[in-house]
Amino acid sequence: MTEQLDTTGMMLGEMKGQLREVIHNLNMMSTKLDALGERVISAADLPVKVKELEKRVLALEADRHRRDGAMSFGGWVVRSPLVGWLAGAGLALWMLLKGKP
CATH class of the missing domain: 1.20.5 (Single alpha-helices involved in coiled-coils or other helix-helix interfaces)
Structure with a gap:
């Protein structure tokens, strides 16, 4: 026991x-x-901060795309032979209209 x-x-x-x-x-x-x-x-408050940051990133991306588009157009204008031809034609026309001295 x-x-x-x-x-x-x-x-x-x-x-x-x-x-x-x-x-x-x-x-x-x-x-x-x-x-x-x-x-x-x-x-x-993390989800609210993430939404705000997403909005800011989208705004910055949109601004960058606008700038890239403007720079692309400006680069195209500068490199285009058409612009040179038009400038040459304009200069020739101006000289014709002004007359030779």
Whole structure:
């Protein structure tokens, strides 16, 4: 009978130790969840900030596309032989109209 009581006492002691370990792990997890909750709360305005940044990026991209388009047109005008021909024809016409000195 004493042997059985000793075994029961050991089993209760083991259960008590395991229960303490479970409680300790639960407290650690609770601490981690609290910290995680605080971080989530501090990042609550993050979706609004992302939307604002998306709008700004779209505006900057649109401005860049406008500038690239203007520079492309300007580059085309400068490189085009048509512009040179028109300038030469205009100069010739001006000299004809003005007359030779």
